[in-house]
Amino acid sequence: MSKVEGFRVRNYRVLHDIILGKLWNTQIARPLTPITAVIGKNGVGKSTIFDTFSFLVDCLKNGVEEACDSRGRGGFERIRSEGQEGSIEFEYLL
Ligand SMILES: Nc1ncnc2c1ncn2[C@@H]1O[C@H](COP(=O)(O)OP(=O)(O)O)[C@@H](O)[C@H]1O
Ligand SMILES: [Mg+2]
Structure with a gap:
């Protein structure tokens, strides 16, 4: 089974631009582990x-x-981050 090593979300509701874990072009960030706790x-x-x-x-x-x-x-207009004109974008590293 493939594992999500990291992902980026842009302009999705309150998530203006977040990166969790590692993306193909980030050298330093560490990949997500099998269990991820989201706290906030x-x-x-x-x-x-x-x-x-x-x-x-x-x-x-x-x-x-x-x-x-x-x-x-x-x-769509309620999903896209308020005040943003750009597209909603998702990027995954599997
Ligand atoms: N289109 C949007 N643009 C900006 N913020 C949004 C949008 N839609 C919802 N939100 C905000 O997202 C927040 C809720 O996020 P949510 O994921 O439920 O938070 P949590 O689960 O951490 O409590 C609310 O503050 C709400 O105002
Ligand atoms: Mg919640």
Whole structure:
């Protein structure tokens, strides 16, 4: 089974630009370990991190438009980080 060594999320809700673990072009960062604990105060985006995985699954299964509207996400304009004009981006190192 492939393992996620790292990922980057841009412009997805409160996650303006986060990197966890290692990406193909980051030399110094360490890859995620088999268990990752996500800790932080309310509203920092912990649940949103997990929703990015569900969102991608929904995109692949049902298409982007339906994914934006499903699970109470409320559509593209509510998903994209407030005040941002750029695209929502996901990058994974497996
Ligand atoms: N489109 C958006 N742009 C910016 N912030 C957003 C957007 N959608 C939701 N948020 C913010 O995300 C926060 C909730 O994130 P959440 O992942 O539930 O936090 P946690 O699970 O860490 O408590 C709220 O503060 C909310 O205002
Ligand atoms: Mg939460």
